[in-house]
Amino acid sequence: MNRPVTGSDTMVVSPHYLASAAGARILEQGGNAFDAAVAVSACLAVVYPHMTSMGGDSFWLTYHEGEKTVRGYNASGRAGYGAHLSAYGGLSEIPRRGIRSIVTVPGMVDGWHAVHSEYGRLSWGEALAPAIHYAEHGFPMTQDQYANAAQHADVLAATPETAAIYMPGGKPFAAGERFKQLAMARTLKRIAEHGRDEFYKGDTAKEIASYLARHGGLLTLDDLADHHGEWVDPIAGSYRGHTLYQMPPNSQGFSGIMALHILENFDFSAIEHGSYDYYQLCVEAVKLSFRDRNAYLTDPKFASIPLDWLLSKAYAAELAGSIQLNRASAASAEPIGSDTAYAAVVDRDGNAVSFIQSLYFEFGSAVVAGETGVLLQNRGSFFSLDPGHINRLQPAKRTFHTLMPAMACVNGKPSILYGTQGGEGQPQTQTAIFTRMVDYGMDPQQAIHEPRWVWGRTWGEPTQELKVEGRVPEDVLHKLGEAGHIVRKVNSFDGIMGHACAIRRDEHGFLQGGFDPRSDGGAIGW
Incomplete structure (x- = not known):
């Protein structure tokens, strides 16, 4: 296991080392955490295309030392104006891939603009320069990206514009080969020159809308032009002296707070880390939070979500009392896409950004929008076509x-920034790494390195399995099975566990950074 990267007052972590390096370079050029975060985000959209793209969404938690407050920016897109249930007449669900899976407007570029225009110090062009460089001049294909492209070769080959970039000659680039994205470089240059509106109202928007219209897509130029994200107040909770911050709905962030509120009712000083009791409590706490998440989570403009009750300590105590240490509870889960990239930055002034971005599935819809080089997300395919479902498809609705x-503060200042790739696994991995740091005194690298689990159903599997990494002792796995969990041992460092990153300020005031050995990540601090 690697030691954590430690810095005096500056830290960048991300799931791709080139993106982390880009953020560090921006800080060295005089930029702040917000400039660096935008640079990291834009770079990830280039060097981690199986996980994220300009055609996807993002969510941001920011702390500005001058304001001394945590704010959130929701950069997720809404369904198009034509996204009625009748648009999918005769289908039981929205297609998961292809042109008909493109339901929601990409919010990513709007998120860059919002964070940079509100708090950035360098120019817009400087923040986007590293991403433009890697798109135009290329970068070495990683083994992880190659493996994902090879696994989804049939999906990538289905659309000519996508195949031309990711499957030239009918096969993906091999690990180590130089991977260029010239069309994306041109798009990024236009955005750098003309600003955010280039993507939503300019030539890029027109090309995206024209391509979708020619191929039977739902989104129109009006959908793109009318898009806007918004600054929001984060939701908050607490755990053993830490104030917990997450994004409000339509994010599933409240499930992460709920799980920790439930676990706060147990004395972890009497529970050995890695023991059966540790895994059982964490898994059951998350399952209980998922029950309410699945019942209530949608766009809050379309439904009432009882957050005050869900996040109350009284309700958490009630749920904690229902956990049986020797028995797995009955629960249900829907399979959720896992392609995501989480990153975080803290600068020498104390500013901090915790952010995450995604295409939903690996390579999203697998549709590149014409000559733009932009992969479009399939996030909206998670909408339900059931008219009675809380998350049913409706025009201008977020899914x-x-x-x-996530961000946790102590005495009003950021103490831990943390998050992960992994859809259904995000609240689970967050719970694992946070409890390991707070309850067991681990540094971020150790907390991320330790064995992980993920509970829930994946595509094509009818059961709600508890997948556990092979480094967990056999007696623990056996006892979990005896309790009623459907246990499946997976690889020792399995990619299904997600790609986590974290920054923690230790008791001496130094920053510690950790990145996931399951990723291509890097942590840089000084």
Whole structure:
């Protein structure tokens, strides 16, 4: 296990080392955490295309030392104006891939603009320069990206514009080969020159809308032009002296707070880390939070979500009392896409950004929008076509969103920034790494390195399995099975566990950074 990267007052973490390096370079050029976060985000959209893209969404938690407050920015897109249930007449669900899976407007570029225009110090062009460089001049294909492209080769080959970029000659680029995205470089240059509106109202928007119209897509130029994200107040909770911040709905962030509120009722000083009791309590707490998440989560403009009750300590105590240490509870889960990239930045002034972005599935819809080089997300395919479902498809509505960047503060200042890739696994991994740092005194790298689990159903599997990494002792796995969990041992460092990153300020005031060995990540601090 690697030691955590430690810095005096500056830290960048992300799931791709080139994106982390881009953020560090921006800080060295005099930029602040917000400039660096935008640079990291834009770079991830280039160097981690199986996980994120300009054609996806993002959520941001920010702390500005001058304001001394945590704010959130919801950069997720809404369904198009033509996204009625009747648009999918005769289908039981929205297609998961292809042109008909493109239901919601990409919010990513709007998120960059919002964070940069509100708090950035360098120019817009400087923040986007590293991403433009890697798109135009290329970067070495990683083994992880190659493996994902090879696994989804049939999906990538189905659309000519996508195949031309990701499957030239009918096969993906091999690990180590130089991977260029010239069309994306041109799009990024236009955005750098003309600003945010280039993507939503300019030539890029027109090309996206024209391509979708020619191929039977739902989104129109009006959908793109009318898009806007918004600054929001984060939801808050507490755990053993830490104030917990998550994004409000349509993010699933409240499930992460609920799980920790439930676990706060147990004395972890009497529970050995990695023991059966530790895994059982964490798994059951998350399952209980998922029950309410699945019942209530949608766009809050379309439904009432009882957050005060869900986040109350009294309700958490009630749920904690229902957990049986020797028995797995009955619960249900829907399979949720896992392609995501989480990153965080803290600068020498104390500013901090915790953010996450996604395409939903690996490579999203797998549709590149014409000559733009932009992969479009399939996030809206999670809408239900059941007229009675809380998350049913409606025009201009945001869908249930798995993205949930997290920040915890002590005495009003950021103490831990944490998050992960992994859809259904995000609240689970957040719970694991946070309890490991707070209850067991682990540094971020150790907390991320330790064995993980993910409970829930994945595509094509009818059961709600508890997937556990192979480093967990056999007696623990056996006892989990005896309790009624459907246990499946997976690889020792399995990608299904997600790609986590974290920054923690230790008791001496130094920053510690950790990144996931399951990713291509990097942590840089000084």
